[in-house]
Amino acid sequence: MNLIIGAFTMGLILSLLSLGMLISFRMIKFTDITVDGSITLGASLSAVLIMAGWSPWLATLMAFSAGAVAGMVTGILHTRFKIQEILAGILVMTALYSVNLRIMGRSNIPLLDTETISGGTEKLLQQFTGGTSKMNVFGWPVPLTDMAVFITIAIICIITGILLNRFLKTHFGTVLRATGNNPQMVRAQGVNNNTMVVFSLALSNGLVALSGALLAQYQGFADVQMGIGMMVWGLASIIIGEALVGKSSLGITITGAILGTILFRLLIAIALRWGLNPNDLKLVTAVFVFFALVAPYMFKSLSSKFFGGSRHA
């Protein structure tokens, strides 16, 4: 049970990463590697601020803003200075490595015995259960702390998902989604598509940094290396989510990204339990994403082999 709650909590935290990448990767079709740096930025900044005695909520909010600034820089590099999107992301990601080291002052900050974002929920739960340290969930004793984290994060995720869904359905959000589809059309409707790209990347990386801030508080440390491969993880989660529930509407796409991330974390937890070497995790993920990306084409060419040539539209 602890394993499952852990995987769920981790999945919910990283689903904010997936939601962020949903905006960049799926809505405006921007392959944004900044993510690897901005998730660490969120973690390191919130860790430093919490250690300095800030409220964890305020620290998390600051992490969101810092991530937004990072995304904005990537967007400006791409739109204003015409740097290719991948390269713009790599530049900011690389720069962020140094920025993160500067923020933390060293490569790792432990967050032990500090106030975290779930502190309030834990107190509430304690009152509810009458001061025990474990509570009963479907017959298993679960530490109150873990349960509090899980509940807090779940609430944050649900609120973020609902807000994002609402936002993308507004007039502004509609144009944002069209930007990835057809920038020429967006310009013809009187909207500066470059501004939309910069804004989207800011929002996207803000969510990613938010995810990083929660991750640091959950794991109990911020590490300068923690962002490596996060973009591929987010990608894998989005693909799993789409396979799971499809993308027939915006709400379903968003729900899919959250569910996909949770499922992905569960699969990883099971694989690790079965004896997968944690060092191989990123290789396995990369291979998985590779197959997920090429599978649709492979199926297409296979079926055309069997059913006689390419069909015209």
Added chain:
Amino acid sequence: MLKINAISKTFFPNTVNEVGALNNVSLTIKEGCFTAIIGTNGSGKSTLLNAIAGTFIPDQGSILLNETEISAWPEYKRASLIGRVFQNPFAGSAAEMTIAENIIMAMRRGQSRPLRLAVNAAVKEEIAEKVRMLKMGLEDRLDNPIGTLSGGQRQALTLLMATWLKPKLLLLDEHTAALDPKSAAKVAELTKHIIEKENLTALMVTHSMQQAVDLPDRIVMMHRGQIVEDYRDEMKKRVRVPDLIETFNRVQKRELFDESVAAMLQQQYI
């Protein structure tokens, strides 16, 4: 009223690929006038349209729309005054988004985009009413992605979108060229209908002589980045397709003559 004053544009200047796409072009189009631009491939007619739309900034000259100098405005800013339909039927709408969402974006062309929910029942009713006018049965499919429609249907919707808010100028860039003959005829008919009903000022590039004779009030012929012929008023009413083709041949012959004379002189003197 659209007033173009001596605009010029050279692509790839000072290279072997240098192309003088527009050469000192001046054109004035009165309010409510529907003008066609015809010409050979590479004559600069689409370039002229793109110069007005703001795809690029001309090297020289000025463009005034309703007394406002717009030649330095970026493309998206000009969209507040200009509605556009492109040659590619897929260029004017966002494929993965629904018909309703696409139209809603056009309903606020050049205006602010507030953080209010875009699609609601009242707006959809308003859209359905106007879409019904197309007689394509699309009013029942407003929640389908626009990418599921045919080129002709999408082009008709793009035309509707471009004119939803009355533009000061409507630019049509060979908007029927990529369609099958039946859809092309339908879109052409719709074009005439909307322009007449709304009394729009419009500029249409076309390859079809028949269309140029049938639809507009005025025909401008371009060749090698210049305006070589201008049929208007009484002259336009009398002009027929053979006349246009004859003018074409004359213009091209004149050029052929120039070149052959140059070649002859070269042989003789060099």
